Amino acid sequence: MDYQFKDIEKKWQKFWAEHQTFKAEDKSIKPKYYVLDMFPYPSGAGLHVGHPLGYIASDIFARYKRLKGFNVLHPMGYDSFGLPAEQYAIQTGQHPAITTEANIATYRRQLDQIGFSFDWSREVRTSSPDYYKWTQWIFMQLFNSWYNKDADKAESIAKLAEHFEQNGSAGINAVCDDEILSFTADEWKAFDNNSQQAELLKYRLTYLRESTVNWCAALGTVLANDEVKDGFSERGGYPVEQKKMMQWSMRITAYADRLLKGLDTIDWPEPLKEMQRNWIGKSVGALVKFTIYDLRFTNDDLTNLQSLTSNHYIEVFTTRADTIFGTTFLVLAPEHELVASLTTAEQQGDIDAYIAQAKKKSELERMADAKTVSGAFTGSYAVNPVNGEKIQIWIADYVLAGYGTGAVMAVPSGDQRDYLFAKHYNLPIIPIIDIQNIETEADPTKDGRYINSGFINGLTYKEATAAVIAKLEETGAGKAKVNFRMRDAIFGRQRYWGEPVPVYFKDDLPHLIEEKDLPLVLPEVDKYLPTESGEPPLARAAGWTYNGQEYELSTMPGWAGSSWYWYRYMDAHNDKEFASKQAIEYWKDVDLYIGGSEHATGHLLYSRFWNKFLKDMNLVVEEEPFKKLINQGMIQGRSNFVYRLVDELGRGTNTFISYGLIKQYRTSPIHVDVNIVDNDILNLDKFKKFRPDYADADFILENGKYHCGHEVEKMSKSKFNVVNPDDLIARYGADTLRMYEMFLGPLEQSKPWNTNGIEGVFKFLRKFWRLFHNEAWEFSVSDDAPTKAELKSLHKIIHKVEEDVERFSFNTSVSSFMIAVNELTDLKCNKKAILQELVIILSPYAPHICEELWVLLGNEAGTLSYTPYPKFNPAYLVEDEFAYPISINGKTKLNLNMSLSLEADAIEAFVKDSADVQKYLDGKTPKKVIVVKGRIVNIVI
């Protein structure tokens, strides 16, 4: 029979499901291998052709690893809490759980027909109470922990309370809020319970904090920075305002250094690690106190550094302590708390006007305005702690209140912003390094020797930095300090469709509910909107209280459920623990994680954070959750256009001009559905049915065909460039789709989807099928011994695929399979000994056709997935002759067959004697002959 992909694929998908062929074992003498895909949010639109790209790659890898003798865990699930379902609920009143369920069913059907080897017995859904019970449980562990900097790990909050009880706040080195109290043990004991709880909250790893948030009134929610575009919500385009609000936060900053260091231990793409490094933004520098100049100082005081330990100082953060002698003024953020008290009476007007103006500017305007210099003088002065110089104190909006201390020491010779500011306001600029060139702009060099710099004159950058910091620490005017750009992560949103926070309030203080009351199930509400008073939707739930106390009304953010889900797959049905100790000790971590790079600073950072916390709690065994990570590239859409003729009045007509002729007419481009275009040729009949008003369209054609234009854009419905995998599977089958997606190009590269080449892959599979069949399409293989040429073809592909899979180069293996099948077809090979091995090698790529042939070859159904991968024997590839390319001056001219046993001098002699080479030499003696054995001969004339 000809290749009947429909029957074959249906048959084997059913077989795998019924026999649970891909169920991973929790105990095994085989080594473990955990292959994970970033689980999808099940959206209403279903999968488009770009989604399965990563899943196909990971599936090939998982299947390959099984053949290589590993116990493979390859699960799938759904990140099923999220905004679209809720948005739909608001519009229609339909419970998001129902929408989500329906969407999941669509996803499952689509995933199943691609033939993935997922262990579906382990499926997880973040919105299911059995799952989010454990998300809530982990939240409780975070609430019950604080970060001990001395131990460099999280510890139980009970231990902290114990310490307070015995020793007071002394001796605690914690990551905590800025405003903590200092107290003795007796004072602590004298606090009432609420005061103690309020103090402990400042240390917890998840805590309440008043923060400025992006509040979108129309959506009734707080948005992440990346969900806000130009002051409007990315989705819906509603206005967003800054609002202060009590918010749950996660103290991810406690882990900043470990998150940074861990990057060096994992095998991730370098650009992705770089993004995380930038996000964490570690800078090593110093905090320096500049005393506020007081008229009571005498000149003697000024030169005596010891006297400058007054409490009236401005603290700045700098990464270039070495440049401190070049400081000629200070700049504070307009929001800085000292601005009011520093402003003198005569400057009051200027300062007030500047602050008012700065407030009016939106974030966007401030950014766009980056080149305009603006600021105002406070009228006050500060004293440089290293040389006693009296310098002016300014405010300017180029200094950000939220970073460092909200104040900078301006070194115009070394920092371009300071330089522009100094030029604009006529402030002094002092060069501090001998090789510095500051005629037209600042020069931030670290080379050269210091000048105009007191005790560091003549030193190098390294020596100077150390000397300055030592001096500052000695005089108490400063200290070395590491600063991070990363902020604590806000953990909550004013939404319905998310995990409820397992917290209730008593006397305005948060308390955890009891563990036995988990999961705290999402209550029913009448509407999915905020209340009239602006409270989150959960406030609508009637009688929803914890023993009469009010629950937290916000829900957890989207990243909560995805920050630990890989552990749940290890033990998906455990109702006693989030995963059993044995399961975690066996599976440990994810060996290979495949997903998009858009999660670089969200999911992948939060997951590493939670993982490190769970490690501190001894709940998991590895410091890093994802050993190796691959980013699959984005599949872009390839849109097609038709060109509508425009009349003299600029109105569109019903005539369409073929792409090659549009220069001769006035036209406007219109998107046309890519599914009615084949190789950029428009199907005219289908076009006429595409929209009613096209029914009697006229065309101006080229050679009887309508050629469409094309452009690469995002794949989206509105651009009519969405290609649905279902259609392709119906036409060519899943095996063809799988191989074609891989054939498209390197996995990591972004590329536009173009269905044009898919025929080639389909033809290949048919040709492969044909190897096992005779002219009459009857299955027919021979038991004869294979020839040398056949064995060579086979072992070439065994080796090639092994190499390619190990380096995730799936596109090149597909080509190699084509070459192998072409060769074997030319050899008319139908030897079982060859073909059976080939079936095994191809099975990770095209599993259905291979299962079918495997059984036709006489093997037991279902054993293919666990059969050993063929062993490569290099002996079959050994050649005894090689057609050496002979080049003259580096240009290849001809090939000469020579035995590979010949040594360099013999080769040289043979080449020189060759009549063909003589022709090129034209009687001249070669200057030099380079012979690389087994590769090339190059003759230099």
Added chain:
RNA sequence: GCUCAGAUGGUGGAACUGGUAGACACGCAGGACUUAAAAUCCUGUUCCCGUAAACGGAGUGCGGGUUCGAUUCCCGCUCUGAGUACCA
């Protein structure tokens, strides 16, 4: 602006540590089969000159360099994509 990735035929791409550039596939052209079409099969296909062919020249974004030899290494630039942004 900064960081990262990339640029190879009409198209997707291959060339793994410097050693025959363009594998494999699409498309296109020509041919076979067919009453015809589809399907299938065969041949050709980097560009230029040479009117089929041999042969010659150019050629991996641009300009240099190292080398017997560079798509690959080094220096400078252009363009494209992604991330990030007054981070002191």
